[in-house]
Amino acid sequence: MRTFNNNEGKPILMAMVKAIQENKGYLSEVDGLIGDGDHGMNMNKGFTVFETRIKDKDISFTEGLDELGTILLTEIGGSMGPIYGTILIDMSDVGKTFEKIGLKEFSTMLAAGLEGLSGIVDAKVGDKTLVDTLAPAVDSLSNAVAECKSFSVALAEMKIAAEQGKESTKELVAKFGRSSRLGERSRGVIDAGATSCCIILTAIADAIDILLSEKHELA
Known part of the structure; x- marks a missing residue:
């Protein structure tokens, strides 16, 4: 079975950062349809802070997950910070x-990560949250x-x-967060998380x- 070395996993962390940075506008656009429109901005803020802190460091995949999770949990605010922070920190642990x-x-x-998330939120598959993806x-x-x-x-x-x-959330009714206030009007849009x-x-x-x-x- 093929593996990669944990201590050589920094490129994975940087790929995560790049993906969020490249999609920050799209994520805020999606969020703005039924939410407050700041998801892309908040995620980009946390991931960019993380990039700045690790760019010159020799860091393993799991060490990076812990640092990124801690940043999201403690520094970006909003509802998604604790959610992603918990997922990433528990993955690292x-x-x-x-x-x-x-x-x-x-x-x-x-x-x-999913188990850790279930310890802080009650969302299940079908509730139009990131659980529907994870x-x-x-x-x-x-x-x-x-x-x-x-x-x-x-x-x-x-x-x-x-x-x-992710695509399944388009036809679901939101049951958590600000979009849950919209009821049936939240149907027809994919969930930002x-x-x-x-x-x-x-x-x-x-x-x-x-x-x-x-x-x-190389083998």
Whole structure:
């Protein structure tokens, strides 16, 4: 089973940063349709602060997740800071002992992030939140582990599951956050948190796949 070294995972962190920075306008546009329109701005603020702090540091994947999570939790404000902060910190807590990260390890980390989130919010699949993106992604990885699929195949399938989960929020009625006040009027628009989660998961998957390919070429 192919793996990447935890201490060589900084490119994954930088890919996450770039993805949010490139989509900040889009995320605020989506959020503005049924929310307060600041999701892209807040996420970009946190990820850019993180980029500034780690750009000259030698940092592992899990160390970076912890630092990014802490920044989002304590410095950006809004409802999404604690949500993403919890997910990333819990992923880091489970993964910090891993020297090498393969499909099983990554699956365990993402599942821990979802479990941590369930400890602070009551949102479930179908409530039009980022859970609609994250939970299918977690399930997809878990199934891939059970079926002994390759890491690359599992990542590709995770991206599909995340995208489908994000798109599913379009026809849902919001049950949490400011958009929940709109009731049926929240239907017809994708959820901003589900969208940013899909962007982040896709960036992680693509960056891991590049690392795996590079290691394979050097082998």
